[in-house]
Amino acid sequence: MRRWLEVESGVVSGEPSIGQPGGQPIDWWVMRAGDLHRFISLLKSEFDEVIGPVAVDGVIRLRPIESADDLPTGFTEQQETGSYRLLETGTSLRFSYGLGPDSLKSIVHPPRSPVWTMRRHDGTLIVDQALHGTTTRAVIGARACDLRALDILERTQTGGQHTDPAFAVHRQGLFLVAIDCSHPAPTCFCDTGGDGPVADHGYDIAITELDHPNGIVYLVRVGTDHGRSLIESLHLAPAPRTFLEHRDHQHRSISREFIRELPKDAAKVVRLADHPHWNDVAERCLTCGNCTAVCPTCFCTDMDDIVGLDGETATRTRVWDTCFSMEYSHLGPGPHRTSPAARYRQWLSHKLGTWHDQFGESGCVGCGRCITWCPVGIDLTAEVESLGRPVEANA
Ligand code: SF4
Ligand code: SF4
Numbered sequence: 001m002r003r004w005l006e007v008e009s010g011v012v013s014g015e016p017s018i019g020q021p022g023g024q025p026i027d028w029w030v031m032r033a034g035d036l037h038r039f040i041s042l043l044k045s046e047f048d049e050v051i052g053p054v055a056v057d058g059v060i061r062l063r064p065i066e067s068a069d070d071l072p073t074g075f076t077e078q079q080e081t082g083s084y085r086l087l088e089t090g091t092s093l094r095f096s097y098g099l100g101p102d103s104l105k106s107i108v109h110p111p112r113s114p115v116w117t118m119r120r121h122d123g124t125l126i127v128d129q130a131l132h133g134t135t136t137r138a139v140i141g142a143r144a145c146d147l148r149a150l151d152i153l154e155r156t157q158t159g160g161q162h163t164d165p166a167f168a169v170h171r172q173g174l175f176l177v178a179i180d181c182s183h184p185a186p187t188c189f190c191d192t193g194g195d196g197p198v199a200d201h202g203y204d205i206a207i208t209e210l211d212h213p214n215g216i217v218y219l220v221r222v223g224t225d226h227g228r229s230l231i232e233s234l235h236l237a238p239a240p241r242t243f244l245e246h247r248d249h250q251h252r253s254i255s256r257e258f259i260r261e262l263p264k265d266a267a268k269v270v271r272l273a274d275h276p277h278w279n280d281v282a283e284r285c286l287t288c289g290n291c292t293a294v295c296p297t298c299f300c301t302d303m304d305d306i307v308g309l310d311g312e313t314a315t316r317t318r319v320w321d322t323c324f325s326m327e328y329s330h331l332g333p334g335p336h337r338t339s340p341a342a343r344y345r346q347w348l349s350h351k352l353g354t355w356h357d358q359f360g361e362s363g364c365v366g367c368g369r370c371i372t373w374c375p376v377g378i379d380l381t382a383e384v385e386s387l388g389r390p391v392e393a394n395a
Pocket of ligand 1: 288292373377378
């Protein structure tokens with residue numbers, strides 16, 4: 001079990017930090033661009049793999065990186081319902097963009113995961129359980145909503161009586177470097193649906209990129225003993241108070257940028273099973289499952305069995321599935337969620353409603369990915385708002 005340091009609700013130099021309640025002391029350090037290179041080199045020497053944001057194929061993805069040069073310097077993006085466009089800014093900022101399609105889910109709960117292989121040997125069948133490598137990974141760029149989503153995923157995968165060993169191994173080897181959001185996308189609503197835009201728990205190290213008049217700096221704080229030992233080995237300078245004030249000002253400005261919100265009665269209205277608005281959404285929904293693929297908390301899977309043509313070997317692989325697929329609800333006589341309306345209702349009513357009954361909280365962290373990556377621009381905040389209106393108002 002990890003131990004998080006109680007650091008976020010703190011004070012700086014004995015005085016309350018602007019925008020945060022008083023509490024425990026916080027240590028803040030300053031990284032310059034050169035220090036960032038040293039930091040990533042240190043991570044490379046400490047972990048088997050370092051993963052970070054990379055501009056690839058017109059999108060910011062999470063990919064293995066070799067150095068700070070791989071980070072997407074001078075990029076931002078435009079996101080809206082059903083659209084994402086990467087733009088060059090010409091600045092030296094490295095983290096001034098909103099979320100891409102990848103979340104931590106693809107690392108701890110990969111799209112394809114081996115389960116077992118089977119082979120014949122001397123007339124008997126031998127089953128070899130898949131071994132899940134103990135690769136250690138540092139991930140740079142986790143956002144506040146993704147840290148919350150990881151908590152939620154952890155509860156679903158390892159919080160009950162039956163735990164997923166693959167998830168547990170991947171999670172165990174994860175070292176998280178959070179980046180506070182400086183440019184949330186208009187599709188985000190983490191301030192009402194989750195924990196963002198500033199990371200306040202679940203990280204080993206957290207970084208705020210500061211576009212300061214004197215140049216770009218990275219303010220660093222730690223969340224675990226492991227994070228502290230790495231940062232202390234870099235011998236960084238402590239952050240002056242003016243930088244912290246600038247950070248608080250930056251965060252206050254960001255908080256004013258959110259334009260979407262999840263209605264407060266979401267958990268209730270998504271249970272209105274007979275509401276006619278489900279049919280309205282179904283007329284637009286392609287049931288493609290993009291929303292479940294990019295959602296950082298959707299975890300449903302299927303098993304893919306392949307038998308060798310020689311009849312001597314077989315493999316079982318766990319693959320992501322989606323409740324938007326007709327086959328997903330296949331019971332004895334056949335699929336029982338045959339209409340797009342039933343499948344969209346299943347997704348939204350579980351995510352925002354019955355997830356509370358199962359796991360004690362919502363399954364949505366307000367990352368907005370399902371809004372950006374829905375090819376027809378379906379926006380769950382707008383759909384929930386419609387479900388909350390009296391039926392005649394939707395007519
Ligand atoms: S809501 Fe959008 S992304 Fe999700 S299944 Fe329907 S069309 Fe695809
Ligand atoms: S339902 Fe949409 S906004 Fe909520 S966590 Fe999933 S992808 Fe993000």
